[in-house]
Amino acid sequence: MPTTSVHTDPETRTMTLVAEFPVPVERLWGAFADPRQLERFWGPPGFPATFTSFDLRPGGRADYRMTSPQGERFLSLWRISEVDEPHRIVFEDLFSTEDGAVDEAMPASETVLSFEPAGEGSRVTVRTSFSSDEDLDRMLEMGMLEGYTQAFGQLDTVLADLRAYALGTGTTTELVDDTHVTITRAFDAPRHLLWRAHTEPELLRRWLLGPDGWEMTVCENDLVVGGSFRNAWAPVGDTAGEAFGFEGENLVIDPERRMVTTERLTGAPFPANVNDLQFDEADGVTLMTLRITYPDQVQRDTVLATGMTDGMEASYARLEREVLTATA
Template sequence: MPTTSVHTDPEELTMTLVAEFPVPVERLWAAFADPRQLERFWGPPGFPATFTSFDLRPGGVAHYRMTSPENERFHALWQVSEVDEPRRIAFRDLFSDAEGTVDDSLPASETVLSFDTVDSGSRVTVLTSFASSADLDAMLEMGMLDGYEQAFGQLDTVLADLREYALGRGTVTEIVDDTHVVITRAFAAPRRLLWRAHTEPELMRRWLLGPDGWEMTVCENDLVVGGSFRQAWAPVGDTEGEAFGFEGENLVIEPERRMVTTERMTGAPFPANVNDLQFDEAEGVTLMTLRITYPDREQRDMILATGMTDGMETSYQRLEREVLSTTA
């Protein structure tokens, strides 16, 4: 965890986060100055940011939104007041509506990002100031403190060279808590191809099969928010096993970037999971992150015990071999 401290000061009406990373200060600065890198961590897991405009200079404005797994959108903007590369960025952070009009009914804040060289690499200090204790309390109640810490917990991956960090590691499953699991896999391919491979039936049938000896018999998806999908598999030849399938609803569709769906096994008496699938590309390498929300620990453990990770890795190796290496 890169965060070394995070605290509030009710007397000064401030919130401060300090985090250190084993990279030069210029590399750390670049993660905040490039909107494509910034949106990979400016928002806690499950609420990623999308910057729709980004003018990082004094007097400039950056518009962004955070989208929940239920497709709720929370809009905000930066009014940039100071930029001193690679040492300091200051801006006013304001809530807005979808058109970018400031919402004065919600708390505003002043944020200063300071970047320093330290023995271990570099440090960023995030100092956020509020006009009143009521504004500070309101943001704390909205979860801003935890949100900051969770957001900055993602920055290590953004700063890493994905070829060294993730390629060759295969499918990695991390149990976050009783109801959340995060699965990551890196591919030496652009994310547009990964998106196609996850959404175009003719491509999906070539790789989304799990162990050898199975075929995908149904692959249907109304790829819009509120649309439904259905997938089914059956054994081929002498392969043992029974046909099965999954179905669900699309909650968020952001082409080439993010897809959130519910998912339940067809005919099974279990509540649905929520799958939050995201693709992030850097220098020709795409990191796929799948965040699964289970209804309870029992269902989480039951599904993990099926050998899900190994089955996914078999499919991803087939994806690399049968689709990514042959599709332009």
């Protein structure tokens, strides 16, 4: 975790986060000056930001939205007042309406981003000021403090060279808490090919099979928000096992970037989990991140005990071998 401190000061109505990273100041600055990199961490897991405009200069403006796994959209904008590369960015951070106007009913703040050397790396200090106690209290109630910490916890991956950081490590599974699991896998391919491989039935049938000896018998997806999907598999020949399937509903569809769905084992009596699948590309390498929310710890542990990670890695290796190489 790169965050070294995060705290609020009610007397000055400020919130301050300090984080250090083992990269030069110029590299750290670049993550904030490039909207495609900024999108990968400016928002906690499950609420990624999408910048629809980005004019980083005094008097410029940046518009962005954060989208929840349920498809709720939270619109915001920056009014940029100062840019001193690579040392400082100052902007008003405001909520906005669908037509791009400032939402006066929501809290307003000013944020100062300061960048400086720190040992063999660099440090960013994020200082957010509020004009009233009410605005500060409301943002704290909305989880801004935790959101900042979670968001900046993603910046290490953004700053890393994905080829050195993730390629060749296979599928990794992290137990976040009792009901959340994060699965990551890097591919030496652009994300538009990964998106196709996850959404086009003829491609899915070639790789989404788990261990050898299985075939995909059903692959249906109405790829719109509110649309449903259904996949099914069966053993081939003398392979042991029984046919099974999954089904669910599409909650968020952000082409080539994000897909959130519910998922349940067909015919099973237990509740559905929520799968939040995201693709981030840097220099031709795509990092796939799958965040799974389970109804409870028992269901999480039951699913993981099936050997899910090994089965996913077998499928992803097949995806690289038989789809990405042939489709590139």
